Amino acid sequence: MMLLLLAVMGLLSYYIYKSIKPPPPIPLPENVSKKSLRVKLSDGRHIAYREVGFPKDEAKNKIIIIHGYANSKEVDLYTTQEMIDEFKIYFLFFDRAGHGESDHNPSRTLKTDTYDIEELADKLQIGPKFHVLGMSLGAYPVYGCLKYIPHRLSGASLVVPLINFWWRRIPQNLLNAAIKKLPFAFQMILRVAHYCPWLLYWWMTQKWFPNNRDPKKIWTERDIELSKIYYKKSYMDAVIRQGEYVSCQQDIIAGYGNWEFDPTELSNPFSDTNKGSVHMWCALDDKQISRDVLVYICDKLPWIKFHEIPHAGHWIIHEKKHFEAIIKAACTE
Numbered sequence: 604m605m606l607l608l609l610a611v612m613g614l615l616s617y618y619i620y621k622s623i624k625p626p627p628p629i630p631l632p633e634n635v636s637k638k639s640l641r642v643k644l645s646d647g648r649h650i651a652y653r654e655v656g657f658p659k660d661e662a663k664n665k666i667i668i669i670h671g672y673a674n675s676k677e678v679d680l681y682t683t684q685e686m687i688d689e690f691k692i693y694f695l696f697f698d699r700a701g702h703g704e705s706d707h708n709p710s711r712t713l714k715t716d717t718y719d720i721e722e723l724a725d726k727l728q729i730g731p732k733f734h735v736l737g738m739s740l741g742a743y744p745v746y747g748c749l750k751y752i753p754h755r756l757s758g759a760s761l762v763v764p765l766i767n768f769w770w771r772r773i774p775q776n777l778l779n780a781a782i783k784k785l786p787f788a789f790q791m792i793l794r795v796a797h798y799c800p801w802l803l804y805w806w807m808t809q810k811w812f813p814n815n816r817d818p819k820k821i822w823t824e825r826d827i828e829l830s831k832i833y834y835k836k837s838y839m840d841a842v843i844r845q846g847e848y849v850s851c852q853q854d855i856i857a858g859y860g861n862w863e864f865d866p867t868e869l870s871n872p873f874s875d876t877n878k879g880s881v882h883m884w885c886a887l888d889d890k891q892i893s894r895d896v897l898v899y900i901c902d903k904l905p906w907i908k909f910h911e912i913p914h915a916g917h918w919i920i921h922e923k924k925h926f927e928a929i930i931k932a933a934c935t936e
Contacts, residue, residue: 772868
């Protein structure tokens with residue numbers, strides 16, 4: 604009887620272990636560096652990138668685009684030749700760790716993502732200063748740049764930036780109201796990622812509890828239209844080619860984990876002798892991001908220029924007129 608009990612316990616333990624342990628990343632093809640531009644970082648990982656616009660040694664504005672959740676360096680934005688010529692822009696797109704053709708980072712955090720950006724900029728010799736533009740979940744490395752490498756910035760743009768509901772210096776009533784905007788299943792994903800990150804893979808793959816996010820509850824009708832245009836299955840397959848855990852799920856863990864700082868603790872990286880600006884863009888019809896929390900942050904940090912976009916949803920970055928306004932502000936204000 605005891606042997607049977609031990610056998611059952613052993614099998615149960617093995618099942619639990621297999622259920623919660625994320626799979627290893629799917630290896631990239633050996634010839635990936637021939638198909639995509641990549642640089643080797645000091646820790647041996649490779650970061651894939653794409654350059655658009657003016658040659659970097661001639662550009663007046665150098666903007667590093669940080670893609671959002673389940674996205675990549677191939678994100679399709681309105682980087683028109685007219686815009687590039689008017690502001691003399693060099694755009695640098697890159698796959699964040701574990702996405703697309705960039706190697707995953709098993710120890711990925713907000714800080715490591717920040718220093719990936721700095722090292723990529725140095726490897727490509729784009730110069731001592733650059734502007735970082737992050738969208739949605741991809742805005743957390745922008746906060747990291749403002750905290751850890753402010754001396755490298757000529758500016759920063761936070762477009763419908765994520766809200767970490769466990770920031771310590773934001774009033775709890777604001778954060779509670781913000782997270783309650785989200786569908787319950789979405790809330791649970793973020794809570795698991797924050798409190799039990801080691802359980803997130805199981806939570807995202809189990810069938811016992813709801814974990815799907817109904818697009819109609821988190822996106823406007825226009826957002827859904829844009830998703831059908833810009834996020835086709837072939838594109839998504841390329842984004843998560845190394846596996847959903849090392850790309851999307853690690854992204855959630857990094858963005859909603861415990862940060863070493865709160866946004867309201869940031870210092871202004873720019874002064875009269877160090878010109879630059881920081882912009883925050885809020886879409887007033889956004890179903891995911893609370894305006895009240897963003898307003899609170901900007902009230903505490905009055906050096907951030909706050910922009911409100913009426914009649915716009917979470918995907919404003921894909922609207923031509925809004926993207927042009929975001930780039931114009933980054934280059935002129």
